[in-house]
Amino acid sequence: MKITVIGAGNVGATTAFRLAEKQLARELVLLDVVEGIPQGKALDMYESGPVGLFDTKVTGSNDYADTANSDIVVITAGLPRKPGMSREDLLMMNAGIVREVTRRIMEHSKNPIIVVVSNPLDIMTFVAWKQSGLPKERVIGMAGVLDSARFRSFIAMELGVSMQDVTACVLGGHGDAMVPVVKYTTVAGIPIADLIPADRIAELVERTRTGGAEIVNYLKQGSAFYAPAASVVEMVESIVLDRKRVLTCAVSLDGEYGIDGTFVGVPVKLGKNGVEQVYEIKLDQSDLDLLQKSAVIVDDNCKMLEAPFT
Ligand code: TXD
DSSP states (O other), X not given: OEEEEEOOSHHHHHHXXXXXXXXXXXXXXXXXXXXXXXXXXXXXXXXXXXXXXXXXXXXXXSOGGGGTTOSEEEEOOOXXXXXXXXXXXXXXXXXXHHXXXXXXXXXXXXXXXXXXXXXXXXXHHHHHHHHHOOOGGGEEEOOHHHHHHXXXXXXXXXXTOOGGGEEOOEEESSSTTEEEOGGGOEETTEEGGGTSOHHHHHHHHHHHHTHHHHHHHHHSSSOOOHHHHHHHHHHXXXXXXXXXXXXXXXXXXXXXXXXXXXXXEEEEEEETTEEEEEOOOOOOHHHXXXXXXXXXXXXXXXXXXXXXXX
């Protein structure tokens, strides 16, 4: 198993380190445009092997030839929003980066599974899929695992129970358009509505929706990376070990939930072939409306990216 992580920033480097520690790959390549950073971070990780007790061969590079024959590629490359830059500007810039990165990946790997992390997530997943020419089962966006993890951690904190017993269902787009589904959120099978008053649940839902901004406000520069990296690794692990985990991921829908051809977060089964099943769960009309609204936002943005896919 060979895994490449594109982007040696906060999320990319943390993801690579967790993957190495878990020995999920024989070979792990960390690639970035900036010279020296991926090489330095990869060597540092490799040197932790004797202490962390792993044998994964971690290398850093600026050359896509080193990513040749990757089984899985994680794309975290992107630019953060700078002062004076609109969301639209950021969208265009990151779309250009993700398109170029995907093009280069595909020159050296025939049939990888691509996990997209770069923002705006759902749209960047569409861009990577379109550029790669891969079947839709092999291009998957990470957001739902993170959003669910945030909701789960807030519920565990609220009730003083183990995180392990809390499962949450957060669908839809990443960001404002996410759809936390309270009905399918439980503690050891007990619906949270039986454990937490409705007004308090609404507050936890709101905290989940703004979870990314909460971290940004603390950090001032940069955004969350520990929980995002852990979420990527959970997805990669399910693929590498063919665990068939059921996780919320951004995938291209094919009529499920009345949505066609748009990437949006829904529960899927992840195994060695990527997305092995999309689950169409019964939603209340209000949640379904939100999910469809979420898909319309993603779709509108994808249409805005008019540059040709070559
Ligand atoms: O839930 C989610 N999907 C997210 C998404 C959770 C957290 C972060 N999310 C997004 O991931 C975030 O908004 C960014 O778009 C990406 C990466 O976040 P990170 O925090 O790692 O950003 P950094 O630290 O700025 O790292 C980005 C790296 C940096 O080292 C750049 O030099 C590199 O990307 N970069 C490139 N690498 C390769 N090729 C190109 N063209 C390139 N451009 C920039």
